[in-house]
Amino acid sequence: xxxxxxxxxxxxxxxxxxxxxxxxxxxxxxxxxxxxxxxxxxxxxxxxxxxxxxxxxxxxxxxxxxxxxxxxxxxxxxxxxxxxxxxxxxxxxxxxxxxxxxxxxxxxxxxxxxxxxxxxxxxxxxxxxxxxxxxxxxxxxxxxxxxxxxxxxxxxxxxxxxxxxxxxxxxxxxxxxxxxxxxxxxxxxxxxxxxxxxxxxxxxxxxxxxxxxxxxxxxxxxxxxxxxxxxxxxxxxxxxxxxxxxxxxxxxxxxxxxxxxxxxxxxxxxxxxxxxxxxxxxxxxxxxxxxxxxxxxxxxxxxxxxxxxxxxxxxxxxxxxxxxxxxxxxxxxxxxxxxxxxxxxxxxxxxxxxxxxxxxxxxxxxxxxxxxxxxxxxxxxxxxxxxxxxxxxxxxxxxxxxxxxxxxxxxxxxxxxxxxxxxxxxxxxxxxxxxxxxxxxxxxxxxxx
Numbered sequence: 001x002x003x004x005x006x007x008x009x010x011x012x013x014x015x016x017x018x019x020x021x022x023x024x025x026x027x028x029x030x031x032x033x034x035x036x037x038x039x040x041x042x043x044x045x046x047x048x049x050x051x052x053x054x055x056x057x058x059x060x061x062x063x064x065x066x067x068x069x070x071x072x073x074x075x076x077x078x079x080x081x082x083x084x085x086x087x088x089x090x091x092x093x094x095x096x097x098x099x100x101x102x103x104x105x106x107x108x109x110x111x112x113x114x115x116x117x118x119x120x121x122x123x124x125x126x127x128x129x130x131x132x133x134x135x136x137x138x139x140x141x142x143x144x145x146x147x148x149x150x151x152x153x154x155x156x157x158x159x160x161x162x163x164x165x166x167x168x169x170x171x172x173x174x175x176x177x178x179x180x181x182x183x184x185x186x187x188x189x190x191x192x193x194x195x196x197x198x199x200x201x202x203x204x205x206x207x208x209x210x211x212x213x214x215x216x217x218x219x220x221x222x223x224x225x226x227x228x229x230x231x232x233x234x235x236x237x238x239x240x241x242x243x244x245x246x247x248x249x250x251x252x253x254x255x256x257x258x259x260x261x262x263x264x265x266x267x268x269x270x271x272x273x274x275x276x277x278x279x280x281x282x283x284x285x286x287x288x289x290x291x292x293x294x295x296x297x298x299x300x301x302x303x304x305x306x307x308x309x310x311x312x313x314x315x316x317x318x319x320x321x322x323x324x325x326x327x328x329x330x331x332x333x334x335x336x337x338x339x340x341x342x343x344x345x346x347x348x349x350x351x352x353x354x355x356x357x358x359x360x361x362x363x364x365x366x367x368x369x370x371x372x373x374x375x376x377x378x379x380x381x382x383x384x385x386x387x388x389x390x391x392x393x394x395x396x397x398x399x400x401x402x403x404x405x406x407x408x409x410x411x412x413x414x415x416x417x418x419x420x421x422x423x424x425x426x427x428x429x430x431x432x433x434x435x436x437x438x439x440x441x442x443x444x445x446x447x448x449x
Contacts, residue, residue, distance in 0.1 A: 004191065007071040008183075008206050014067045015210025019060030023218045026056045027225040035228075049223055051101040055232025057211045059095045061238065062087070064207040074203060082200040085124035086241045092117040093158070093237050097230030110229070111155070117237060118154035121244075122147050128244055154240040161236035161405050162229060162291045168221035170327050174285065174334045175235045176212035179205045181338035182239070201246035208238045221323050277282050285334050329364070336360050 030036065030050035035051075065083055068074040079081060097111040099105055121127070127150045132142045141149065163170035183205035189198035212235065218224050227235075316326035340357045 002071045006107065007074050008069070008070070008187075011064050011068045011074065011203070012206050012210045012213075015060045015064030015207050016214035018063040019056050019211050019214025022051060022056035022059045023215055024223060026052055027218070029055075030101075030225065031408055033102065047227050051097060051226045051228030052230060053219065053225045053227035054094055054097050054101070055233075055312040057215055057227065057231045058090065060211045060214050061090060061101065061234070063345075064210055065203075068203055068207075074199075076196070077199045077203050080200065081125040082241075082245055083203070085121040085126035086200075086204060088124060089117040089121040089126075089154075089241070090237055092120060093233045094230055097228060097233045101228035101230050110233075114155050114158050114233070114237075115151055118151040118240075119147070121154070121241065121311065122150050125318065126150070126241060126244055128153070128247070132312050134216065136275055138191045150244055154237060155242060156290070157240035157243065158233050158236035161239070162232040163290045163293055164330075165227065165232040167323060167327050167330075168223035169216055169219045170330055171232050172212040172216045172219055172235070173331050174325065175239060176209055176337050177331060177335045178218070179212065179242075181335075182242055182246075183209065185342050186242070189246065192363055198246050200240040200246075204242035204245065206236055208235060208242070211235060211238070221327070276433055285330060285337065332364055381414070 027050050030052040033052070035052045036048040036050050065087065069078045093114065096105065096110060096117075100110060104449060127146045128141060129146060130138050131149075161171055161175060164174060183202060186198045186202040186205060189195050190202050215231070219227065233298075316329060317323070321329065336357065340353070343353050
């Protein structure tokens with residue numbers, strides 16, 4: 001067990017390092033190429049930011065697969081066509097995304113390109129072959145049924161990730177959480193039950209984690225570069241490829257034998273009874289956002305692909321959450337649903353797992369209802385956190401005291417100290433001239449120097 005883990009860690013580190021190192025040069029290239037669209041009405045950033053981050057992520061994908069192909073335990077994955085199918089589909093969707101980031105591509109053209117990329121993967125063998133249905137058993141699919149179901153899963157996943165890419169670090173962080181949960185499930189099937197058909201999905205999830213972790217430091221708020229459609233569609237396709245591989249090609253009858261009986265296999269296959277269940281649970285939040293957006297836009301008589309400010313992350317900002325906190329809340333719900341599904345699949349008879357999920361859900365609801373609550377770090381950790389989370393920040397920067405001091409200073413300079421009536425403080429001690437007085441004082445002090 002130790003050797004495969006080390007090889008996965010090596011693949012993860014190489015993918016993350018290559019993605020991280022490529023993102024800086026890609027940012028300079030995006031600025032030189034003019035891939036900095038003007039700020040739109042639905043955007044939340046205030047300055048034009050370069051896109052094309054997907055170029056670095058595609059480089060990390062290629063590097064990770066190249067390293068894995070030379071490792072002892074992982075090179076057996078490349079004896080199948082699935083890595084080649086993934087790379088072919090990823091290259092097509094990446095080229096389409098680069099064109100969209102630079103010049104813009106019509107929504108229907110992008111949808112057609114996504115279907116073509118999914119079709120290329122199907123032609124090379126990455127397709128759903130059967131589905132386990134409760135009460136019926138394993139149902140084999142015809143080539144046409146498998147193709148349609150695979151294309152639908154790929155297109156839904158790509159657009160779900162693309163739709164949620166609206167805040168700095170949101171899409172890459174959520175996909176990384178989903179990939180980590182998916183890795184735990186696929187790794188358990190491969191090395192826990194000895195099912196080699198789960199090996200490609202395990203590798204795909206590790207490479208996906210590396211792509212997201214390497215890009216995330218450049219994309220955290222305030223972001224220095226966006227992944228753009230070239231990145232969001234790419235990581236969506238990689239996630240869909242892993243989902244198709246582990247849920248549509250692992251034979252449930254083989255799991256019966258490996259698990260030691262029907263009852264044990266039933267417990268092991270809970271998330272895969274319906275083949276789309278596990279992939280949709282690990283990206284449940286993006287899929288919910290996608291479905292709500294389609295219903296909302298259709299109800300308003302708009303195109304389902306028309307952009308707006310009605311996504312879940314926009315609503316979190318509207319009710320008062322800060323940018324960083326909105327992202328962390330989305331992380332929380334994604335992790336809760338994804339890891340909760342994986343934990344339930346490992347031991348669905350434990351009530352502690354269900355109670356833990358319910359308790360964490362209650363905590364998440366409390367966080368949603370307290371948008372203006374600012375957590376404070378302990379005094380020993382204040383130097384390691386941003387100033388807004390320090391206990392002394394409020395005492396040092398007191399709006400009421402600063403405003404009074406500024407007013408007194410201005411009155412003293414004009415020789416009218418004591419003649420002005422005190423200005424009543426408003427909300428949180430703010431005054432009508434507080435900020436302006438401080439600005440004037442700083443300006444005058446600077447002019448004297």
